[in-house]
Amino acid sequence: MSRVDVGDIDDFQCGQMRLIEVNGREIGLVRWGDEVYAMRNHCPHEGAPLCIGVVEGLVTQDTTDGAPSVSDRPVVCCPWHGWEFDLADGRSIVNPRVRAKTFRAEVVESRVFVDPGSRRGDHSGDAPAQA
Amino acid sequence: MTVVDCAVRINPPDDADVARHLPGGWRQFLSKPNAIARGTSATPLYQTRPFRHPDGDLLIDAGNGSDPRLLSQQHLDRHGVSRALLLHDRARLAATNPTPRLSEAIVQATNDWMTERWLGGGDDRLLGSILVPTQLPDAAAEVRRAGAHPRVAAVQMGGNAIGKPFGHPLYHGVYEAAHDLGLVVVIEAGCDASVDTLSSHSAASPPTSYTEYHVLATQSLQTHMVSLIAQGVFERFPRLRVLFIGGGLTWATPQVWKLDAEYHSMRRDAPYLRRLPSEYFAEHVRVGTSPIEATSSPHIMQRYLEAYPALRQVLCYASDFPSWFASEPQAVAATLPPTWVDDVLSKNGDALLQRREMEVTS
Amino acid sequence: MSVIADELVYAVVDCDVHHAYRRDDFLSYLPQQWQRFHLPDGFAGGFLVPQYPQPGNTNKRLDAIPEVGPAGSDYELLKRQLLQELGIERAVLGFDVGFESGVNNPHFAVALCRASNDWSIDHFLEVDERLFGGILIPTELPAEAAAEIRRLAHHPKMVEILMFANNVGRGFGHPFYDPIWEAAAEVGLPIAIHVGGDIFGKSPANAGGIAESRLELFALFGQPGITHLTTMLTQGVFERFPNVRVLLVEHGFTWVPSLLWRLDEMLPLLRRECPAVTRLPSEVFREHVRLTCQPFQLPEAEGDLFGLLESFGGMEDLLCFATDYPHWDADEPDFVARRLPAAWRHKVMAANSAALFGWDAPALPESR
Numbered sequence: 001m002s003r004v005d006v007g008d009i010d011d012f013q014c015g016q017m018r019l020i021e022v023n024g025r026e027i028g029l030v031r032w033g034d035e036v037y038a039m040r041n042h043c044p045h046e047g048a049p050l051c052i053g054v055v056e057g058l059v060t061q062d063t064t065d066g067a068p069s070v071s072d073r074p075v076v077c078c079p080w081h082g083w084e085f086d087l088a089d090g091r092s093i094v095n096p097r098v099r100a101k102t103f104r105a106e107v108v109e110s111r112v113f114v115d116p117g118s119r120r121g122d123h124s125g126d127a128p129a130q131a
Numbered sequence: 132m133t134v135v136d137c138a139v140r141i142n143p144p145d146d147a148d149v150a151r152h153l154p155g156g157w158r159q160f161l162s163k164p165n166a167i168a169r170g171t172s173a174t175p176l177y178q179t180r181p182f183r184h185p186d187g188d189l190l191i192d193a194g195n196g197s198d199p200r201l202l203s204q205q206h207l208d209r210h211g212v213s214r215a216l217l218l219h220d221r222a223r224l225a226a227t228n229p230t231p232r233l234s235e236a237i238v239q240a241t242n243d244w245m246t247e248r249w250l251g252g253g254d255d256r257l258l259g260s261i262l263v264p265t266q267l268p269d270a271a272a273e274v275r276r277a278g279a280h281p282r283v284a285a286v287q288m289g290g291n292a293i294g295k296p297f298g299h300p301l302y303h304g305v306y307e308a309a310h311d312l313g314l315v316v317v318i319e320a321g322c323d324a325s326v327d328t329l330s331s332h333s334a335a336s337p338p339t340s341y342t343e344y345h346v347l348a349t350q351s352l353q354t355h356m357v358s359l360i361a362q363g364v365f366e367r368f369p370r371l372r373v374l375f376i377g378g379g380l381t382w383a384t385p386q387v388w389k390l391d392a393e394y395h396s397m398r399r400d401a402p403y404l405r406r407l408p409s410e411y412f413a414e415h416v417r418v419g420t421s422p423i424e425a426t427s428s429p430h431i432m433q434r435y436l437e438a439y440p441a442l443r444q445v446l447c448y449a450s451d452f453p454s455w456f457a458s459e460p461q462a463v464a465a466t467l468p469p470t471w472v473d474d475v476l477s478k479n480g481d482a483l484l485q486r487r488e489m490e491v492t493s
Numbered sequence: 494m495s496v497i498a499d500e501l502v503y504a505v506v507d508c509d510v511h512h513a514y515r516r517d518d519f520l521s522y523l524p525q526q527w528q529r530f531h532l533p534d535g536f537a538g539g540f541l542v543p544q545y546p547q548p549g550n551t552n553k554r555l556d557a558i559p560e561v562g563p564a565g566s567d568y569e570l571l572k573r574q575l576l577q578e579l580g581i582e583r584a585v586l587g588f589d590v591g592f593e594s595g596v597n598n599p600h601f602a603v604a605l606c607r608a609s610n611d612w613s614i615d616h617f618l619e620v621d622e623r624l625f626g627g628i629l630i631p632t633e634l635p636a637e638a639a640a641e642i643r644r645l646a647h648h649p650k651m652v653e654i655l656m657f658a659n660n661v662g663r664g665f666g667h668p669f670y671d672p673i674w675e676a677a678a679e680v681g682l683p684i685a686i687h688v689g690g691d692i693f694g695k696s697p698a699n700a701g702g703i704a705e706s707r708l709e710l711f712a713l714f715g716q717p718g719i720t721h722l723t724t725m726l727t728q729g730v731f732e733r734f735p736n737v738r739v740l741l742v743e744h745g746f747t748w749v750p751s752l753l754w755r756l757d758e759m760l761p762l763l764r765r766e767c768p769a770v771t772r773l774p775s776e777v778f779r780e781h782v783r784l785t786c787q788p789f790q791l792p793e794a795e796g797d798l799f800g801l802l803e804s805f806g807g808m809e810d811l812l813c814f815a816t817d818y819p820h821w822d823a824d825e826p827d828f829v830a831r832r833l834p835a836a837w838r839h840k841v842m843a844a845n846s847a848a849l850f851g852w853d854a855p856a857l858p859e860s861r
Contacts (some may be wrong), residue, residue, distance in 0.1 A: 064363035081556035334716035354701030385747035
């Protein structure tokens with residue numbers, strides 16, 4: 001499968017998911033810093049439209065006393081049950097064995113491309129593994 | 132196979148036996164010398180049981196749990212118990228006495244009484260629990276004082292004197308001291324039932340009968356377990372073990388599963404947790420077996436327990452002798468999957484109580 | 494109507510859907526004297542609900558919030574998302590979630606319940622043949638609650654009584670609530686008890702002290718319902734009112750074996766404490782109580798949900814599917830149906846509810 005041009009990087013607001021349809025599939029694209037992430041708009045839990053959920057930096061806290069902090073690691077929070085999924089590899093934060101489907105997206109000369117046949121980080125171009 | 136029993140109930144034969152350990156000022160404040168036969172206090176040291184079984188809360192002929200020889204004859208010798216954790220029975224609500232420094236005095240006197248009457252008699256099977264005056268900011272001092280005794284193995288939280296779930300930071304000073312000394316923390320059914328507690332024994336309504344009191348007693352245990360895990364107590368105190376007594380075999384499974392499921396959605400309420408709640412449960416929580424639930428056949432309970440394999444390392448035999456619902460080791464063994472019997476009756480309790488002794492002898 | 498997904502075919506009845514009113518539609522149903530007590534963002538002299546942060550600042554599915562009005566207020570959106578997309582045959586609507594019945598002023602609660610029920614009939618129940626409803630009752634005044642039951646029980650779309658708020662710190666089986674049981678028995682409608690009616694600050698929401706986070710609150714959510722059920726069994730409610738049934742909505746169900754075994758073993762004492770009790774609690778429970786299966790949660794740790802349920806047995810006759818649409822923790826029918834043993838599927842997804850509400854069992858659709 002070849003990659004698809006989905007627009008100019010400046011059309012993507014940081015942290016705001018945009019939904020596009022590619023080959024009959026809904027994919028959510030979101031810019032985070034200089035990266036673009038792509039995820040299938042389908043939660044592996046109960047099938048929610050995952051990509052209409054909030055995108056934010058992962059909330060962490062090192063010790064029990066004190067306050068939480070926000071990390072640079074982006075997650076999307078499912079709009080139904082609130083499960084958090086790492087945008088980079090699609091894994092659920094609480095249970096890494098559960099995965100949302102991700103796609104390789106890249107920015108080349110200010111154009112954003114997504115490869116709907118790939119999984120992010122998978123350079124062989126094979127079909128993505130089941131969530 | 133020898134048996135380790137994680138809950139045996141003890142009582143003073145009368146208040147005077149404990150009052151001897153009170154400072155003179157408190158002793159006189161509570162009693163009028165020579166005005167009442169046998170020098171018993173005019174004011175009872177301990178709150179009465181909030182709910183009482185009409186046929187008696189304790190087995191008849193067991194001496195009200197006040198006689199070490201009867202305990203040996205009727206239970207320890209008879210059932211091959213090699214180690215038994217003593218828990219205060221009617222003294223357990225002392226920390227909730229509404230007069231703060233009096234609660235402290237009574238707790239200290241009770242601990243001293245126990246050490247003298249039960250831990251000094253040469254019976255190596257007996258390990259003691261100490262009460263803590265949890266209303267007071269310096270409660271941990273009593274853990275360090277009374278917990279220094281080499282035969283004390285546990286801190287018995289007793290009545291919920293602060294009125295918050297037991298994972299609340301207000302309780303952490305006590306856990307820190309218990310953690311430092313290698314003592315097990317014991318939380319028991321009925322801890323929220325006193326009229327002197329701000330917390331409730333049951334949701335929606337206080338019990339309006341003994342049956343309701345008995346059946347709903349697991350709710351406290353569930354709240355406290357959830358609180359300890361969710362408030363990160365086991366992250367903060369990584370060697371702490373907490374033993375829950377008085378809820379039976381079946382209350383923990385649905386609660387642990389539920390907590391795991393909700394954690395998926397609300398991880399951000401506890402972002403300091405590094406593992407699933409159920410992992411903290413398996414490692415840090417122990418559940419005393421009493422009172423065992425009756426099922427129409429043992430296979431039914433075995434199937435229930437096997438549905439959550441982690442219980443094999445979590446359940447610890449607890450007779451609750453001489454409570455009316457006390458259970459003998461054979462009765463408990465019959466409810467268990469056969470491969471679990473040795474763990475539940477012996478190994479888990481041994482591991483739970485063992486560490487204290489290692490701490491002392493090293 | 495059936496749902497087909499990867500050859501899985503089943504009928505669906507949904508017994509917990511939360512509809513909601515737009516304030517402008519609702520006010521005219523309230524008597525003039527009470528209208529100003531209904532504020533744009535709450536109720537004057539309202540009620541207390543604990544302030545745990547809500548992830549995402551809402552307790553609703555984000556995609557179920559319409560352009561105008563609260564989630565559950567838009568009939569067209571509800572029809573599309575719930576009835577059409579999920580192929581649900583019949584849905585029972587229960588407000589969001591009946592807080593009107595628990596306001597501090599019980600006279601206001603009476604007025605709010607009447608208005609809610611009248612609004613519901615006009616705006617939802619009589620609009621779509623697939624939609625049914627419950628009579629919301631002001632539980633703090635049982636005589637008034639009974640009157641409201643009698644007023645609306647014969648409406649063909651009212652299929653249950655919504656008993657929600659516990660403002661008096663007593664279990665629903667306590668004699669305080671007897672007028673409600675009496676009215677329910679007279680009219681022959683089941684009583685549905687949705688979770689959450691004990692968090693108004695008038696009755697303890699859980700044992701052991703106030704939960705420190707929403708995570709803990711939700712983990713302990715089942716406790717009040719367990720107490721309410723316990724009191725129904727310890728007070729002999731079903732023996733005194735034998736034609737009443739109860740539907741426990743969103744209280745969970747994995748606690749059933751633990752509670753009922755303990756109650757059964759206490760029967761000899763129970764009979765001495767309440768002479769109205771004669772029968773084994775678990776037998777009474779199986780005859781009179783049903784439970785919705787939402788949220789349907791499988792153990793994360795190594796564990797066997799169905800092994801646990803099978804140790805008690807008969808749960809396939811007691812569980813009723815519900816979505817809880819449009820709340821955040823709602824379940825999809827397919828998610829649940831796929832995880833049920835095949836022998837359970839038709840019962841849990843449709844037949845048990847149909848029997849509870851007195852409907853013909855929906856036919857199993859022809860396979861395609």
